[in-house]
Amino acid sequence: MRLFHAPGSPYARIARMAVIELGLEDRVRVEEATLRDPASVLLPFNPVGRVPSLALDGGATVTETTPVLMVLDSLVEPARRLLPGPDRPRALARYGRVLGMLDGIAVWNRELRRPAHERSPGVIALEAHRAVRVADALEQDVAAGGFATIDAAWLALVSVLGYCLRRHKAFEWRQGRPALAALFDAASARPSVAATVPPEGMGGTAPPVR
Numbered sequence: 015m016r017l018f019h020a021p022g023s024p025y026a027r028i029a030r031m032a033v034i035e036l037g038l039e040d041r042v043r044v045e046e047a048t049l050r051d052p053a054s055v056l057l058p059f060n061p062v063g064r065v066p067s068l069a070l071d072g073g074a075t076v077t078e079t080t081p082v083l084m085v086l087d088s089l090v091e092p093a094r095r096l097l098p099g100p101d102r103p104r105a106l107a108r109y110g111r112v113l114g115m116l117d118g119i120a121v122w123n124r125e126l127r128r129p130a131h132e133r134s135p136g137v138i139a140l141e142a143h144r145a146v147r148v149a150d151a152l153e154q155d156v157a158a159g160g161f162a163t164i165d166a167a168w169l170a171l172v173s174v175l176g177y178c179l180r181r182h183k184a185f186e187w188r189q190g191r192p193a194l195a196a197l198f199d200a201a202s203a204r205p206s207v208a209a210t211v212p213p214e215g216m217g218g219t220a221p222p223v224r
């Protein structure tokens with residue numbers, strides 16, 4: 015099967031890390047696709063045109079991070095799976111919380127990429143507050159021992175934090191959040207994390223939010 019990704023995508027990074035964590039490199043070919051491009055190799059597989067997209071050998075293409083993780087998980091034995099089930103409500107809550115933070119940061123980032131006169135200060139302020147609020151809650155959770163297992167929530171957390179360091183530089187999450195910083199630094203040496211670091215993007219023009 016083929017996993018389409020873009021090197022800067024934090025969603026696709028979750029799927030790419032999952033391939034490595036699950037030991038599926040021999041079964042899943044990871045291929046780069048261009049985004050927002052009518053000539054993208056992805057479009058014949060997925061008219062949505064977003065990554066991650068997983069083209070299965072049988073012809074179906076699964077898109078959106080969580081369904082992609084469901085397929086990858088199905089390829090390994092239950093004990094090794096990354097997505098928490100409803101029998102692990104705290105882990106599931108963590109995964110949803112981090113995905114929600116990532117969705118908000120993606121909106122914030124998209125707003126900052128518009129020409130200055132097209133940006134919405136209201137949207138930027140809303141998303142900045144959301145990111146601070148969730149990051150503060152995650153800091154407390156990690157300090158209390160949360161995110162100790164390498165699962166989908168952990169992958170999503172590492173991906174969103176790395177995205178902010180490398181690409182969405184408007185949010186300096188490390189400031190005042192030592193538990194998140196320690197988790198991220200420890201994670202960085204892990205092969206799935208080290209092999210998927212996004213390329214550096216440009217910083218914003220506004221002072222960063224903490």
Ligand SMILES: N[C@@H](CCC(=O)N[C@@H](CS)C(=O)NCC(=O)O)C(=O)O
Pocket residue numbers: 020022023024025026049050062063064065066077078079080120
């Ligand atoms: N909700 C989707 C979000 C995926 C997403 O927004 N991917 C971005 C890259 S970070 C994308 O492919 N954008 C291209 C586009 O919007 O056309 C998921 O969970 O996978």
